[in-house]
Amino acid sequence: MKIRISLWVSMILCLSLLAGPASAEDGERGASRQSQRGYQVGDAVSNFRLKNTNGNMVSLSDFASSKGVIVVFTSNHCPFAKAYEDRIIALNNKFAGQGFPVIAINPSDPGTHQDDTFEKMKERAAAKNYGYPYLVDDAQQVARAFGAARTPQAFVLQKNGAQFAVRYVGMIDDNPQDASGVTKFYVDEAVTNLAGGKPVVTTLTKPVGCAIKWKNQ
Known part of the structure; x- marks a missing residue:
């Protein structure tokens, strides 16, 4: 069953890539596209305020005492988001x-x-017992401000x-x-460095x- 699921996700991956490129290419071309569509590395992020699944409103400014935050644009329906769900929980x-x-x-x-x-x-938040806010971006304004294009897509912010x-x-x-086949832990490595002053x-x-x-559209 595990092999069958892995193959299914792989097929979706191939179809997704054939449908078009992600929001940024690697290297300099990626940085250029990102800068045109939203925040780029080094930019200051504007405050936002969105509704959490518990009914409360959550703002970025609520985390003023934190060293930073890991913002992940995700969704319920996407197979990729589902594949990363436990990894997002583990990051938190x-x-x-x-x-x-x-x-x-x-x-x-x-x-x-x-x-x-x-x-x-x-x-979903209740079933998986999320230990973090799961916010709805109804107007999609926050996603546009960030320049998010895919789910999941991560932004590591430092205070x-x-x-x-x-x-x-x-x-x-x-x-x-496949989480067991990961060789580059991009978000983990970024946050580890920042937490260590690097x-x-x-x-x-x-x-x-x-x-x-x-x-x-």
Whole structure:
């Protein structure tokens, strides 16, 4: 069964890549595209305020006492997001206590995928016992501001004075299909370096996942 699931996800990966490139190419071309579409590495992030699955409103400014945050744009319906769910939970379990908690944001249009309705988000957060906020980006304004294009897509932010600055953008790690086959732990390595007072080595990777469907398209 595990092999069958892995093959299924691999097929989806191939179809996703054939459908079009992710939001940024590697290296300089990636940095250029990202800068055109949203925040790039080094940019200060504007405050945002979104509804959590527990009904409360959550703002980036609520994390002013943190060293930083791990923002992950994700969704309920996407196979890639599902494959990364336990890894996102593990990131929060590892780094929240070090001052870098996870903030998960769902920008997916529920009109396209019913699994992404707010009610389904609440069900999923409760079933998996998320230890972090799972926010709904109804207007998709936060996703647009960040330049998010895929789910999942990660942004590692570091507290810089009174603001948060982007230090990493892209994949969570290098193996969407199989957590046991990961060789590059991009988000983990970025946060580990920042928590240790070191610069991030890999600052930009190409996100692989389900394309965000924009409501005005």
